[in-house]
Amino acid sequence: MEQVLVGVDLGGTFIKFGIFKENGELLGKWQVPTGERAAQAVLSKITWEIVEKSGYAVNQMKGVGIGIPGAVDGQGMIINAPNLGWRMLDIKEPLLKKLSIPVQVGNDANVAALGEQYFGVGGGCSSMVMVTLGTGVGGGVIIDGRLVPGAFGGGGEIGHIQVNDQETVACGCGNKGCLEQYASATGIASLARRELERTDEASLLRSCTELTAKDVFDAVKDRDILADRVAEQFGQALAKALSYIACTVDPEVFVIGGGVSAAGPVLLNYIEKYYRQFAFTPSKQTPFKLAALGNDAGIYGAARLVMLNK
């Protein structure tokens, strides 16, 4: 009987589902609004979708992998998922009871990194660090083909590496000068607003009504000098954090993903330039790549979680 893997990417707004062959080939995918965020409601919805919409019987499923927007420890225990209002929650056990198939749980950015490492731009490399530049900055560290979730769920929390100890504005986490304040979509927009306020030089960005990271990189492509300066600040902050990471795990490749990475190769120029300058000798030439799976990285990675834990 044909066996399949189920990958779930649980977000604050949507839950995405993917059904994969055992070799990881995508057979089908769909998404539904997350709706009510109480754990029981979400778990019932996930179960219902898997049973009713996958097109496969539960006994054909080898397992379910789930990416969660929050800190998850090495055993798959959810330590804290602020967007869902969940704390110290085990969802593996209740899902296992409902479905009678193995369940694997990981942090969403960690899981997306695993998707890229195995099915995406990583090409099955042994070690990789991915940074996800979205509303916040997440990441995933992969060593020997496996995720490093961390002992307390803090593995790959790259957005909270401090890159500027002169910062006066606080990050959402309470510290000051976290990478997320300069490299997330919101961080890039803030950097741009700061530059616009600091000077009165002409810039395409002055005509933007709601200034976004996309506006900044669009203006960079149009050779806007102020936008270029913002991109330099972004690149410098991210390169700094990646140079620290290289001195820790020294990965084969760095992968840049998330909504901001839609800006394309121009983004890498700003990061690589500073990285080559900051990195310690052995890791100075580490290659950089843009993520390839886009929004599907999460469901792919969740399927890979199942493959790794069978």
Add this chain to the structure above:
Amino acid sequence: MEQVLVGVDLGGTFIKFGIFKENGELLGKWQVPTGERAAQAVLSKITWEIVEKSGYAVNQMKGVGIGIPGAVDGQGMIINAPNLGWRMLDIKEPLLKKLSIPVQVGNDANVAALGEQYFGVGGGCSSMVMVTLGTGVGGGVIIDGRLVPGAFGGGGEIGHIQVNDQETVACGCGNKGCLEQYASATGIASLARRELERTDEASLLRSCTELTAKDVFDAVKDRDILADRVAEQFGQALAKALSYIACTVDPEVFVIGGGVSAAGPVLLNYIEKYYRQFAFTPSKQTPFKLAALGNDAGIYGAARLVMLNK
């Protein structure tokens, strides 16, 4: 026939040898001066010592592990060992030819971390980061009970994480503001000299002829205010780097070793205080321990390398 493991810690000054039971129990150890540093001379010396002085026949040896003072990649290739003048050198193959037993090679600080993780203070924990505070600052990252040597030999090169982008003096590596400049024995002594020059306040350190890190922590124990300020700077720099590392691999425990750690528990106070402040939420409570194996960590870790790769 009783089988043994051979652990070798190759330093610029001494080569240390340890013979271990298969379960890691130390049967005997000795050391010899490194002498001539040409690769052939060193390898001949290592072979001769193992064959002549171990008290065991080569066919009783399950393997030899060797820690090297330099960058070693995941395959055991020595990329660069400046203290020995070695570059891009494979010593596994020639030693295998001489001894006909498997040879494992790792970076010395990485290997010492592995010793502490399995036989020392780590107590066999799954993940651990050790910082070795000696003449320089080295380290080792252990995930799932295995070393992370890094794709290009840069794994655990904690001493070259930049912690101060205002620094004007260059580190040995060419960058400025590396952790090593504030947390190594030489770095701590420099910090103290800077403080002594900056003020003319009374301090026990003024009477030291050759100011060392030991003098600084001895003065700290005698409640010397200037020495306390130096220790604060040391603790802050190291805590910063460890907070970055926690956002990357989030280990179960941090271990502080190397000559400087002989100062004892007082050292941890200065590090922990700042770490608790800098660390991102999930990792704020990561425990700190002092290394337990002292100068034997290298031979223990080298034996463990053999155990892991049999």
